[in-house]
Amino acid sequence: MRGCVFKEPYKICIEEVPVPKISENEVLVNTKIAGICGSDLEVYRGKRNVKRPIIMGHEAVGVVVEIGKNVKNVNCGDLVVIEPNIYCGMCRQCVKGRTDICENKVIYGITRDGVFAEYVDVPSRFVWKIPNATSSYEDYVLIEPMSCVLRAIRRFNKTLLPSDNVLVIGGGPLGAIAAIILQHMNLNVVVQEVHPTRIELLKKIGIERLVDVSKDKADDDMEKYFGGSKADYVLDTVGNTDSFSQGLKWVGSSGKIVVMGLLGLKAEVEILRLVRETLNIEGSVIYTGDYIDAINLMSNTSLRQKLRKIITSKYKLEECDCAFETAMQGKGLKVVIEV
Ligand SMILES: [Zn+2]
Ligand SMILES: [Zn+2]
Incomplete structure (x- = not known):
């Protein structure tokens, strides 16, 4: 063979x-x-x-x-x-x-x-x-990547509300899958991406709220999309120093950052803020029992058509x-x- x-x-x-x-x-x-x-x-x-x-x-x-x-x-x-x-x-x-x-x-x-x-x-x-x-x-x-994303979303922990703000960092395949699923769950999702060609693609596949963090107006866009508040959850699909600091910048009090990107490198956390705002930071790797849910989700025709793009x-x-x-x-x- x-x-x-x-x-x-x-x-x-x-x-x-x-x-x-x-x-x-x-x-x-x-x-x-x-x-x-x-x-x-x-x-x-x-x-x-x-x-x-x-x-x-x-x-x-x-x-x-x-x-x-x-x-x-x-x-x-x-x-x-x-x-x-x-x-x-x-x-x-x-x-x-x-x-x-x-x-x-x-x-x-x-x-x-x-x-x-x-x-x-x-x-x-x-x-x-x-x-x-x-x-x-x-x-x-x-x-397979959907199962990874579903596990990471499960780590958000509590019952998700439609008013919850979710920041997805990185608009590669994992970020795009996450954004489509989170939009399907009716959450207020913002995706941060820097590559112009990817931003165009993400628009085409139906990602509604995109922020180009390389632009001066990025902070204004973030505030507009989150209605002046911060993210309840951050899903970092990049996992490098910059993405991690973006996550920390936009996570709100008692919010959670779930990191699934594998680029590694080091990051700094302001410990006092971690304590006072009771922030949560969690890693997420692959899946455990999530295949069945990914397969079930794929039986939803409209979601399947969106993900296929x-x-x-x-x-x-x-x-x-x-x-x-x-x-x-x-x-x-x-x-x-x-x-
Ligand atoms: Zn994979
Ligand atoms: Zn074992």
């Missing part, structure tokens, strides 16, 4: 590799479409330690073509999405229900071969059947190097690969 193999930073190529063999608890999935994620770009840039050579990718939709003899939850021919973070179910975190931070996590495209290939072997617990699927594979390729480029597996170059430029939103 063909697979997109990471050789060294900025060097990937299509290679002929053996079709994986499955065990009695696994299924073989014929990949149909897969998305490029920020963490794939980290690997591509050589910023993340991975075994090499490795088949890249973790966001995939495919059809089950073979099942192990113990498998009961799916059948051959089922359309499925893959949950690509295999937790052990037995470590200290897993037994507390925190499978998102499993101590023995196996990650597709990072610690084992990924999904940018014709076939992938997956433990059957980590494939999710799409009920009443539409005829378009594209409709389900965002389930986040896919701005499509490439064939053979063109994976072009796909990565496009994703690296960061001008569009989600880049997907048809296998």
